[in-house]
Amino acid sequence: MQIPFLDLSRMDSDLQERLRAKFSQVLEKGIFSGGEEVQILEKTIQQKLNSLYAIPCANGTDALELALRALEIGEGDEVIVPALTWVSTAEAVRMVGAKPKFWDTDVNGLLRSDWVEAITPKTKAVIPVHLYGRMVDMATLTEKAQFKGISVIEDAAQAFGAFQDGKAAGTWGSVGCLSFYPTKNLGALGEAGMCLTQDERLAEKIRLLSNHGQPKRDEHVLVGRNSRIDTLQAAFLTVMLEDFEKHQQKRKSLAKIYLEELSDLEGLELPQGLMESNQNAHLFVVKSDKRNELREFLADHGIGTAIHYPQIIPDMEPYFVEGDFSNARILANQGLSLPLNPWLKEEEVEKITKAIKSFFTKKS
Ligand SMILES: Cc1ncc(COP(=O)(O)O)c(C=O)c1O
Known part of the structure; x- marks a missing residue:
C-alpha cells in the first residue's frame, strides 16, 4: 500500500528521538510502575483538560469498567449504549454484570437525542460515545440525565482534545473515559487509558479499584484489580503531549x-x-x-x-x-x-x- 490508512512507523524522526531519550531516562531510573512519570502525566492532563481528577489506567476499556464499578453499576442494572461504537463500550457494561440497552445513533453516529425513551426503572447510566472524535451535545444530554436521575459515563476514547463550550470531552459526565491506544490522537506506544472525574469520592474509588483496593501497601479496603498504567507508557505520553x-x-x-x-x-x-x-x-x-x-x-x-x-x-x-x-x-x-x-x-x-x-x- 503506497498510502497506508495509518502507519505509525512514519512518526517524525525528531519525535522518535525524544521517545528514545525518554526510554533511556526511565531505564536509568529503574522505576517501571508508578513513580514520577505517572504523576507528571496526571498533572499535565488535569491542566490541559481542566479536570479536577485524572486517574491513569491500563487501557480505555478498563477505564469504562472502572467507571461503572465506581458508580456501583452491576447485576440487574441497565446502561444505555449507542448501537454503533467500538465494542468496548458494551463489553465493559457486560463485564460488570449489567445489561447494555442499545439505542440508535443519529446520522453522524452519535447517540440519538431521544435516548431517554430507553430508560426503564433499571436504568442506572447512559454512555454517550464521541464517535470519530465528534462530541455529543453534552449540555442537553447531562441535563436530561440529571433530570432522570441517572449517571453519565462519557466514552471520550476517540475525542481527546475536543472541547464543547470550552469544556473538554471527558469532563462533562460523572466519569469520562479516555483511551491512549496507539492510533488515537494522543496515543501511547502500547496500551493505556484514563478516567477523568470532577468528584473527589469517585476519583478515590477509581484509584482504589485500579490498584487492588489498596490505599497503601498491603492494606486492601475493597476488591479491586490491577489496571495501573505502565510507567513507560505514561512517560511516552508526556512526550506525545508536547506535539x-x-x-x-x-x-x-x-x-x-x-x-x-x-x-x-x-x-x-x-x-x-x-x-x-x-x-x-x-x-x-x-x-x-x-x-x-x-x-x-x-x-x-x-x-x-x-x-x-x-x-x-x-x-x-x-x-x-x-x-x-x-x-x-x-x-x-x-x-x-x-x-x-x-x-x-x-x-x-x-x-x-x-x-x-x-x-x-x-x-x-
Ligand atoms: C469508542 C471507544 N471506546 C472504548 C475504547 C477502548 O479503548 P482501549 O482500546 O484503550 O481499551 C476505544 C478504543 O479502542 C474506543 O474507540
Missing part, C-alpha cells in the same frame, strides 16, 4: 483539503462540522452507498482505508438484540474512513481526493 497541538493542526489542515476537494461529488457524503473545536478530527468518515466498490477502487490505487465499524453491536452474537438501529446500520454499511493522521502528506491527500473524484466521475 499534540501541532498534530491537531496537521489533522485539521488535511481534513480541510478533503472537505474542499470532495465537496461537490454526487454520491459521496462528507462529515459535517469537522473544523469546529468540538471535533478533534480523529477520523474522516465519508458515506456512500457504493462504499465497498469505492474501498476496493482505492485499494487498487494503493490507498488504504478502514471501516469504523462494519457491524453494529446489537447484531453481534454475544450482544444480539432486535430493535430499530437504522441510522447506525446505514453507517456500518456506508461509512468509510479515509486516511487522516499527522504523518500523512498533503500530496498524499491530493492523490486520494483525485482517485475518489475519478471513481465518482467514472460511475456517473
Whole structure:
C-alpha cells in the first residue's frame, strides 16, 4: 500500500528521538510502575483538560469498567449504549454484570437525542460515545440525565482534545473515559487509558479499584484489580503531549483539503462540522452507498482505508438484540474512513481526493 490508512512507523524522526531519550531516562531510573512519570502525566492532563481528577489506567476499556464499578453499576442494572461504537463500550457494561440497552445513533453516529425513551426503572447510566472524535451535545444530554436521575459515563476514547463550550470531552459526565491506544490522537506506544472525574469520592474509588483496593501497601479496603498504567507508557505520553497541538493542526489542515476537494461529488457524503473545536478530527468518515466498490477502487490505487465499524453491536452474537438501529446500520454499511493522521502528506491527500473524484466521475 503506497498510502497506508495509518502507519505509525512514519512518526517524525525528531519525535522518535525524544521517545528514545525518554526510554533511556526511565531505564536509568529503574522505576517501571508508578513513580514520577505517572504523576507528571496526571498533572499535565488535569491542566490541559481542566479536570479536577485524572486517574491513569491500563487501557480505555478498563477505564469504562472502572467507571461503572465506581458508580456501583452491576447485576440487574441497565446502561444505555449507542448501537454503533467500538465494542468496548458494551463489553465493559457486560463485564460488570449489567445489561447494555442499545439505542440508535443519529446520522453522524452519535447517540440519538431521544435516548431517554430507553430508560426503564433499571436504568442506572447512559454512555454517550464521541464517535470519530465528534462530541455529543453534552449540555442537553447531562441535563436530561440529571433530570432522570441517572449517571453519565462519557466514552471520550476517540475525542481527546475536543472541547464543547470550552469544556473538554471527558469532563462533562460523572466519569469520562479516555483511551491512549496507539492510533488515537494522543496515543501511547502500547496500551493505556484514563478516567477523568470532577468528584473527589469517585476519583478515590477509581484509584482504589485500579490498584487492588489498596490505599497503601498491603492494606486492601475493597476488591479491586490491577489496571495501573505502565510507567513507560505514561512517560511516552508526556512526550506525545508536547506535539499534540501541532498534530491537531496537521489533522485539521488535511481534513480541510478533503472537505474542499470532495465537496461537490454526487454520491459521496462528507462529515459535517469537522473544523469546529468540538471535533478533534480523529477520523474522516465519508458515506456512500457504493462504499465497498469505492474501498476496493482505492485499494487498487494503493490507498488504504478502514471501516469504523462494519457491524453494529446489537447484531453481534454475544450482544444480539432486535430493535430499530437504522441510522447506525446505514453507517456500518456506508461509512468509510479515509486516511487522516499527522504523518500523512498533503500530496498524499491530493492523490486520494483525485482517485475518489475519478471513481465518482467514472460511475456517473
Ligand atoms: C469508542 C471507544 N471506546 C472504548 C475504547 C477502548 O479503548 P482501549 O482500546 O484503550 O481499551 C476505544 C478504543 O479502542 C474506543 O474507540
